[in-house]
Amino acid sequence: MSGDLERIPLAKPVIGDRERELVDEVLRSGMLSLGPMVPRFERMWAERIGVRHAVAVSSGTAGLHLCLHAMGLGPGDEVITSSFSFVASANAIVFTGATPVFAEVDPLTFDMDPAAVEAAITPRTKAIMIVDIFGYPAEVPALVDIARRHGLKLVEDACQSIDGAYDGRKLGTFGHPAVYGFYANKQLTTAEGGVVLTDDDELARVLGSLRNQGRSDDGAWLVHSRLGFNYRLSDVHSAIGVAQLERLDDMLAARARVAGWYQSRMAGIDGVTPMYEGPQQRSWFVYAPRLDPDLVRDEVIGELDALGISAKPYLPCIHLQPYYQDDHGHRPGEFPVTEAISASTIALPFFPEMTEEQVDRVCAGLDAVIRGRRAGAAGAGARAGA
Ligand SMILES: Cc1ncc(COP(=O)(O)O)c(C=O)c1O
Incomplete structure (x- = not known):
């Protein structure tokens, strides 16, 4: 039982007076959408990323x-992407009528293996969607090279890698568009929202029209020159984003500090593989280490829950989602590396304001649960052998 201990949530946004002040400014202005806060937010991003x-x-x-x-x-086009991602990566491909083709991931970075991407190319392949999962940048230069050699388009799902970089070069500056997501659990939130980063003037012009019902480029009143969508971000959401962006460095540093506490403690817990630390800098989004296969993850999550510690199985494979099995014919066993990672990663509480004491509590709880389960299993084994 958790006793009197307060439950530790999985994620928690940092919202302060500055967010309230800017949201209030928008509310008082009366320009709740298509107002000046959106371009202000966009300019800040463009400057920050370069x-x-x-x-x-x-x-x-x-x-x-x-x-x-x-x-x-x-329809008829194929886009290669990762199944070890949030379902939206593949869904966005399906929305266009194209087919997502999944490529196996690297067992350390959990990002797509460039060799698997190249092997998945067919005459129907038109594009590659790179995914930087858990904020660890994918092998962007290798994937850019594959796309160039095969004449494929590229888009990067950097939704989990806000402000991420490969070899110090920011995602979004590699010649293809990169997309960030700003849902409430992200490194920066606008409650709901996102941004496309690009150096391509023409693409930016078309995206600006498409998000606004296909409005003509000269902004003429109710003239729609193409079939568009309502994918606008409102000024209210942008106001939250401006405030968040003003202190993004602090929030990212706080996440990295919490991750550091976790990493050092996890190394001492039997049955857990800490998160990968490789040559690239991870933009810390989640803390999701791997559990050894003998530990039944969902039961571990249940026991942590009883201790007041939130945890979730994260991430499920996209190809094993009911829709992708039912409508796209995918089956277990197609991507053994992806499936093994997906079956073993556990998202633990992770947010910038998390204290070292909370991290200690999570780690002690996980250690106790694992020891308890292993002792129980050993006892059961001894009884069965007696
Ligand atoms: C990898 C990835 N892609 C896409 C998305 C979709 O972003 P949104 O929820 O802002 O639509 C998310 C959101 O969690 C994500 O993690």
């Missing part, structure tokens, strides 16, 4: 869909 354009949209999913739509993808 790209010519940041196009704010209503969600990360919307940003991915718009990019693929603008690339002209449609």
